[in-house]
Amino acid sequence: MDAVVVFESMWGNTAAIARAIAAGLGGDAVALTTDAATPAVIEASRLVVAGAPVHALNLPTEATRESASAKRQGEHGLAADVTHPPMREWLEGLPRGPRKYAAYETRIRGPLGHGAARAIARHFLDLGYTELEEPRGFTVALTTRSSDPAALLLPGQEEEARRWGAHLRAVLDRVAAAPSAGA
Numbered sequence: 001m002d003a004v005v006v007f008e009s010m011w012g013n014t015a016a017i018a019r020a021i022a023a024g025l026g027g028d029a030v031a032l033t034t035d036a037a038t039p040a041v042i043e044a045s046r047l048v049v050a051g052a053p054v055h056a057l058n059l060p061t062e063a064t065r066e067s068a069s070a071k072r073q074g075e076h077g078l079a080a081d082v083t084h085p086p087m088r089e090w091l092e093g094l095p096r097g098p099r100k101y102a103a104y105e106t107r108i109r110g111p112l113g114h115g116a117a118r119a120i121a122r123h124f125l126d127l128g129y130t131e132l133e134e135p136r137g138f139t140v141a142l143t144t145r146s147s148d149p150a151a152l153l154l155p156g157q158e159e160e161a162r163r164w165g166a167h168l169r170a171v172l173d174r175v176a177a178a179p180s181a182g183a
Contacts, residue, residue: 003028010060016153058119074148100130106139138153141154
């Protein structure tokens with residue numbers, strides 16, 4: 001596959017955004033959890049898009065994952081899914097570049113809702129990956145009465161993620177079609 005969208009998601013919000021980005025990318029792009037996105041999958045991809053929720057202005061930590069595990073969402077008590085490796089751990093096991101990347105986060109509105117995508121981008125850069133597009137955020141509500149997965153996503157965010165995926169595809173195709181330097 002030429003594009004993979006990898007996610008860490010506890011309440012289904014980041015997973016829903018990942019699936020929408022993959023749909024926008026089209027072709028054989030897929031959305032995968034951190035445990036399904038093995039190093040072999042990454043090595044076979046030209047583009048890696050990765051996302052996680054913002055916790056305490058950064059990627060989730062073991063402490064914030066434990067805190068999420070202690071909470072329930074909505075009236076029927078949806079439990080957080082912390083069964084997949086955290087994004088931090090997944091990033092540490094990635095093969096070095098060269099490949100393109102894009103990073104995203106799910107976050108609340110306001111100045112405190114940033115940090116996960118930038119942390120992901122720093123990891124990719126350290127591995128020699130090339131940024132395809134600046135990090136992107138998708139907005140979630142702070143609370144919900146619903147116990148459905150992805151219930152915190154604000155209206156229109158999945159469609160915005162599909163559009164961003166289509167934009168990423170257009171940029172990736174344009175970069176691939178451009179004559180290489182020195183040719």
